[in-house]
Amino acid sequence: MKKKIEKALENVFIIDNQKNIIESGFVKKIDLLSHKIVIYLSLSNPAMHFKNKLIKDITHSIKNQNISDPICIKIEMKSDPKIKPVIKNIIAVASGKGGVGKSTIATNIAVSLVKMGFHVGLLDADIYGPSIPLMFNLEEVDIHTKIHKNGMMNPIMSYGVKILSIGFFSKYGQAIVWRGPMVTKVLRQFIHETDWGKLDFLIVDLPPGTGDIHLSLLQEISLKGIVIVSTSQKIALSDVNRSVGMFRIQSISVPILGIIENMSYVLTKESKEKCYFFGKNGVKNFSKKMNLFFLGEIPMLQEIRKYSDLGIPGVLKNDKIKNIFLKITRNIINQL
Template sequence: MEITIQKVLDALKYVDDPDLKKDLVTLNMIKDVAVDGKNISFTVVLTTPACPMKDMIHNACMNAILHYVDKEAKVKINMTATVTTKKGKDETTLRDVKNIIAVASGKGGVGKSTIAANLAVGLARQGAKVGLVDADIYGPSQHIMFGMQNEGPGSAEFNGQKKMAPVVSHGVKLNSIGFLAGPNQPIALRGPMATKALSQLFYETVWGELDYLIVDLPPGTGDIQISLCSQVPVTGAVVVCTPQDVAISDARKGIALFQLEQVNVPILGLVENMAWFTPEELPENKYYIFGKDGVKHLAEELNVPLICQLPLVQSVREASDAGRPAVMQENTVQALAFMEMAQNVAQQVAIRNADLVEA
């Protein structure tokens, strides 16, 4: 029996995207179907280059063709990705930024900046175009974590106006107020001035085309968080917390801020950082220094995704100090955990944008 393009499409209707819960044909993820005798080729356009289900979807498509079309067919599947977005177009320097992800925490000291840096590099290493804004106005650290202490933004032009060009490190476009202040210089900005500085980081930087712009927010629930959500089209927030009760209490307040009607930023999920301590010489041991599963229980209570649980490992701190985020390590437990974190955040962004399209 002759193989047709329609038969191929009908077969692929049996393959669902695991996150979006609909078949690939309905989701318009099947492109460039070609048939030549028993030779079949097509492209699957994933919603993110960081898709952890890539191999599973590939195998499901292959099995669908062999089962529903022809068991002797020779199938060639090209897997590619286009990051989804629901952000409207504008004429600012953010016009080609598809998704803006805020990384927040209720209190300091929970590893928020480390998470933001590893999230940005993790997404970039999986093929996405990524930028990072260090919006922690009073305690910027990303210029150190990316090894760019002695660098600074260059000059660029946008719509005939002079702007800043971001610094590029480890495949990530970066701007931070840390570039503009000396190592011993305090950043003494009151509310309105801090808000203006934040706005300049976003709108005076020529970001170009980005799939994700990560924002490292200061801890707490102050001016910067509120100003960000009123000035910038934030896709969603990732809240970082350790499992101890004091940190969780503050994380609740941070989550509640994003859920206020005048803020209204979706929570993409929670990251439990320092979930346990694993000594380098005892890699199988886990010591729950800050308590066990506190953020996991909070995620269940609030019905929001738990993005991941990350161990407290000395080399993560060492990597940050060395300007080379730990996600760049080769096949270490922490690097794999950070890569999984990046995949899970990308999944949540894709799910949210798909829901907005349907709405």
């Protein structure tokens, strides 16, 4: 029986490894109990999707040997000295309100940092509404060949940025209906079970609000600072006020590097005058009131929307957009 099981396991391979799991030394022990097979595996920080696929492949291969006994697979994690991510600065981009352009700003800041010569990663922590794959035109990425690498997740490289998002693991537009503990588990894997390598900056695109994801992130990693994004109307600033309050709670206490005013104004075609659609200087006045550094303003430009929809960061296509974001990015670095 044991020989048949070993033969079955020789048909199970790990992606990016030409050896089967027996040859690779991942199978540590096989126990044959009363009408039960227990297989012990030892892997380096296996990601959830990787573990599920491995268990499925092992079970399928053993059943193909006409073995009907129940199969129990126990996986222990071992540290891999070869994989030691070194991230100098982790910065989260946050907003209390949805729809203020936070993901667009996170994308263009990340690419601006790359253009300045830094090694940059971008983590899409908005589990329920991931936008980063769309921003980089990566909705159709094949995760099975590009994400999993010997049990670790390997970020996708696009425009010089290392990117990871839950959107890579779901179909475009698919609803992700998970409770808090599941979200926390996935976020922990994105941080600790991903081969980020050496980074000068990891930009984390947070979801709106003040919930599980924010608290989980603050518990898991040491943030160098928060960048707040808002538009100028009172309803947006009311929600931002709550976010600022959360980051300033004594038990959390993460430095807020500053606040960005997005969609500040529109230039009219006729007179080229500034039309303050959401109100004038709302964020600037709020920053003074809350003692926050004002990082800069971004006007409502059709080019930003157009290039975002095409999956191309605007800083790569338009000099005006590039200069706006370079100025804001320099301000963020200076605040660090």
